[in-house]
Amino acid sequence: RKEVEQDPGPFNVPEGATVAFNCTYSNSASQSFFWYRQDCRKEPKLLMSVYSSGNEDGRFTAQLNRASQYISLLIRDSKLSDSATYLCVVNRGNNNDMRFGAGTRLTVKP
Amino acid sequence: ETGVTQSPTHLIKTRGQQVTLRCSSQSGHNTVSWYQQALGQGPQFIFQYYREEENGRGNFPPRFSGLQFPNYSSELNVNALELDDSALYLCASSVPLAGEDPQYFGPGTRLTVL
Numbered sequence: 374r375k376e377v378e379q380d381p382g383p384f385n386v387p388e389g390a391t392v393a394f395n396c397t398y399s400n401s402a403s404q405s406f407f408w409y410r411q412d413c414r415k416e417p418k419l420l421m422s423v424y425s426s427g428n429e430d431g432r433f434t435a436q437l438n439r440a441s442q443y444i445s446l447l448i449r450d451s452k453l454s455d456s457a458t459y460l461c462v463v464n465r466g467n468n469n470d471m472r473f474g475a476g477t478r479l480t481v482k483p
Numbered sequence: 484e485t486g487v488t489q490s491p492t493h494l495i496k497t498r499g500q501q502v503t504l505r506c507s508s509q510s511g512h513n514t515v516s517w518y519q520q521a522l523g524q525g526p527q528f529i530f531q532y533y534r535e536e537e538n539g540r541g542n543f544p545p546r547f548s549g550l551q552f553p554n555y556s557s558e559l560n561v562n563a564l565e566l567d568d569s570a571l572y573l574c575a576s577s578v579p580l581a582g583e584d585p586q587y588f589g590p591g592t593r594l595t596v597l
Contacts, residue, residue, distance in 0.1 A: 377525075407585050416573055416588040417526065418485075460525055462585075470539060471516070471586060473525030 379474035396444040396461030405464040410457040451481045487589035495595045504559040508576030515557040518573040569596045
């Protein structure tokens, strides 16, 4: 079993839709959490950190449930430019131990 | 842009050869991590350098080695290349061992081994 598991995808949604991605992690000692987005053949770019209290950045909302070892990302009012692969990232507590999920591909269609 | 740069952008090598990839970290960041990303997969941690010392290593064989220089730039060296080494190699820089601070990626080097 992989340490970080994500929805397999792909997700194909119309513009304006709300879409949610889930991620689970197996190492209970994990201390910090992030969502990155990666466009085709580009590098991952930080989308947002995920805090225990939940956090929002515009149309994006991230939630963390430490008890269930579960992270989510909600995108409201999807835009065409949201089309990308979304990577769930878990840091075990040392900066040298970032574990990535395989990513969930999102395509937003007109 | 993150300010992390990598060179070269693309590289083609043959099996058995050696390759050196380079990375310059973002200003103010003295920690550099290297990742291998195969097609359709998430990045896999190779190793990290902090203050010119290796500070953690993933599940990669010794033929993957690295260096960090006093200006915090870094190199990834791969010896005896194998076909499966074909991948996107990413470096990421971060603030010193802060744990909760994210890493910022360079554009990557795409390596093809024939």
